[in-house]
Amino acid sequence: HGILNEIYYPRVDSACNRDLGLIVNGPGGYFSEEKRDAVHTIEPFEDGVPAYRLVNTADDGAWRIEKRILADPARPALLQEITFTALKGVPGGYRVYALLAPHLVNAGMGNTAWVGEHEGKPVLFASGRGSCLALASSQPWRTGSAGYVGFSDGWQQLHDTGELDAAYQRAEDGNVALTGEIGFSATETKALLALGFGATSDEAAEHAFASLKQGFEPAAKSYLQNWRNWQKGLLPLDDRHAVPGINFYRVSTAVLATHRSIATPGAAVASLSIPWGFNRGDDDLGGYHLVWPRDLVETAGGFLAAGDAASALQILDYLSSIQQPDGHWPQNAWLDGSAYWPGVQMDECAFPLLLA
Structure with missing residues (x-):
């Protein structure tokens, strides 16, 4: 569907979220969700490396979202570089929101979500069953919301009113969702999102901001090299007659x-x-x-x-x-x-x- 689904921490048998996608709002009550209202393409950075480029183009031709996604090899965090392009209208006429459904750990219920800060910077937090996550953006969140799925979550708010309600800052012990408006502008249409994990909310936020500070390119360089080194040690059984573009x-x-x-x-x-x-x-x-x-x-x-x-x-x-x-x-x-x-x-x- 052109978005992230399960992310696992601290082990590969421990799923921590259901999905993480984007919503686009615009003039006149415009509402569009990339996983439902777009055509998707995906390709790896290179053969044998699980890092991906995604392009989601709106069904109505209004916008295009380009993503580059990989795991930070230095810490428990996932990086998602996002570029938003307005294909109709002007970039400043749209607002882009991240929508995250925490499922800490392996379960939808029993999660708590809240909008908070870490060292003065806005963060979207969630906790459950001894693990925490923190979603931070290089273009700081303009607004944020924490609500219950299907009732007060950001999807409901944006779909029904076109705005996030500032009253919804915390959702305790339930099936919750977090929503944040990425701080795009008419001249700044690229952002880096970092989803950090930890045993505490501060630790998760520290991992997220450390990834943001490091940046996407250094993380990608190390990540790619690690995978290249591992693939190089395998037998050269590549099929040169396979489908072009797919190894x-x-x-x-x-x-x-x-x-x-x-x-x-x-x-x-x-x-x-x-x-x-x-x-x-x-x-x-x-x-x-x-x-x-x-x-x-x-x-x-x-x-x-x-x-x-x-x-x-x-x-x-x-x-x-x-x-x-x-x-x-x-x-x-x-x-x-x-x-x-x-x-x-x-x-x-x-x-x-x-x-x-």
Whole structure:
């Protein structure tokens, strides 16, 4: 849909938001949401690197939003460089808002959101289940709002009135959303958003502002080099006869690597995908952002095929560590090895034996 969905912190089994997108308002009650009202294109910075350029062009031809997105390799923060172009009218005639749906951690309910400051600078905050996030902008937020999804959130306010209500500055213990107006002007149409994470709101904000101070280009340079170095160590199995512009081999190896846990060597989740679906409650927090032994063995097979035997061996060691006393493996588990679903599934038990 041309926007960010789940971002995981502090582990790859811990989703912290549902999505982060933009809303465009304009004269005469104009309201447009980029994930619903635009045509989207996406491309990686280069083969084998999970950093992306997105272009969202309004269905009605009124505007274009260009984004560059990557994770800050130096700290727990995500950077999103945004350029807004008015294709109809003048740039100053539009207002652009960031809309963030926190889901700390793996759940929509039980979150608290508020509009605050960090060292005198405006920040959008959220907390839940021992983790916090902070969304900051290089073009400081003009206005901000914290509300309950479907009732008082910024989407409702902007859709119904075209303005954010200053009365909504905090939403306690619920399914919440944060909205902030990016400080664009007729002459300044580029902004850098940083979404920082931490154990406290101050720590999350510090990470966000450290990323902003560093800037996008230094982060991108380091990030790209890290991925190039890793890809360089793999076997050169690139298919030169594949679809032009798509290196399926390097896309695949990058996907395998992004699902690994940094903190727990050898662990990898089955899929960094929507754990709640579009209409799902908090009674089932798992899904595919869990360790599934069968899928983990297949991941090891992918690393072996690409020439990364060390990663495959780490996976085998990890699987040995979460094997149950009677010899079986959990149907699926969190990164710490604690079982999620209680069933015994034959392929989840057989595949680790085949890997060994």
